[in-house]
Amino acid sequence: MKNRLKVLRAERDWTQAQLAEALDVSRQTVNAIETGKFDPSLPLAFRAARLFGLPIEEIFHDPALEHDGSSLATKTKKDTYV
Amino acid sequence: MNQLKPPEHGYQSRIRTHVIRLFRWNGAWAAATALMAFGPKFLWNKALVFTLLAVGLDVAVGVGMILANKDYLAELDELQRKVQLNSTGITLGVAVVAGVPFSMMAAYHVIPFHADVAYLLILMSLTFAVSNLYGTRRYR
Numbered sequence: 001m002k003n004r005l006k007v008l009r010a011e012r013d014w015t016q017a018q019l020a021e022a023l024d025v026s027r028q029t030v031n032a033i034e035t036g037k038f039d040p041s042l043p044l045a046f047r048a049a050r051l052f053g054l055p056i057e058e059i060f061h062d063p064a065l066e067h068d069g070s071s072l073a074t075k076t077k078k079d080t081y082v
Numbered sequence: 083m084n085q086l087k088p089p090e091h092g093y094q095s096r097i098r099t100h101v102i103r104l105f106r107w108n109g110a111w112a113a114a115t116a117l118m119a120f121g122p123k124f125l126w127n128k129a130l131v132f133t134l135l136a137v138g139l140d141v142a143v144g145v146g147m148i149l150a151n152k153d154y155l156a157e158l159d160e161l162q163r164k165v166q167l168n169s170t171g172i173t174l175g176v177a178v179v180a181g182v183p184f185s186m187m188a189a190y191h192v193i194p195f196h197a198d199v200a201y202l203l204i205l206m207s208l209t210f211a212v213s214n215l216y217g218t219r220r221y222r
Contacts, residue, residue, distance in 0.1 A: 014086055021092045025159035032221040038161050 002061045006034040008052050023047050093159065100154040107147040114140040165217035173210040180205060 009019050016034070020027040023044065032038035040048070040060075049056040117125075118136040126132040155166060181202050188197030 018086045021094070022086045024093050026093060026097070026162055028218070028221055029159050029161040032161055037221050038164075041160050044160060 001039045002036065002063050003033060004059050004061075005030070005048065008054075008059065009034075019051075022051055096157055097154075100150075100157050104147075104150045104154050107143070107150040111140070111143045111147045114143040161221060165214065165221065168217050169210050169213040172213040173206050176209045177202060177206050 005019075009016070014022075016030045017027045020030045023030065024047070025044065029038065029040075033040050045056055045060055049059055052059060114136070118133075118140040121136050122128045122133045155163060158166065184193075184201065185197045187193045188195070
């Protein structure tokens, strides 16, 4: 899973340590998420979304969906109705 | 700059409190175990009542240490907990895989010494330390 955590954090001029405290996790966890080494749980992803005031899908993306150029919604619709 | 207000009892401060608590319980358990191991010989000349009291104290402090460790794990964030879980799994696996053949070798006199549980504890401690260090560095 890809994410824009680093960009969003940089835009707000926050350090990893500040973001970690705000999300109630360790700095190591923020770093691991930013570098793509660790995927956060849904509750943590929601906490990040709340903190940045953005919908969750604007922070976290599925790279597989970006590759084939279709969204999950389109795919599901196709699979269901065809 | 959009400033973040740090929480009063933030993650780091809570973890620090739990680590100190865990450290104290570990120290107390080591002291109680030492008392149980050496007390009968050096302090109370193998008097049964005192030996039983020392065993009871060791078990009670051991339970306290387990609970402190449980609380510490519950307080960790999801990545730290994953690292701890991996380390625990590896340690348990190594203990079983190495412990059983070691015990068998002693039973059939393949090794010239008694398969003391202390060897297993040392192996488990080293395995946990190495796997924990590896896990921590992997996600750094």
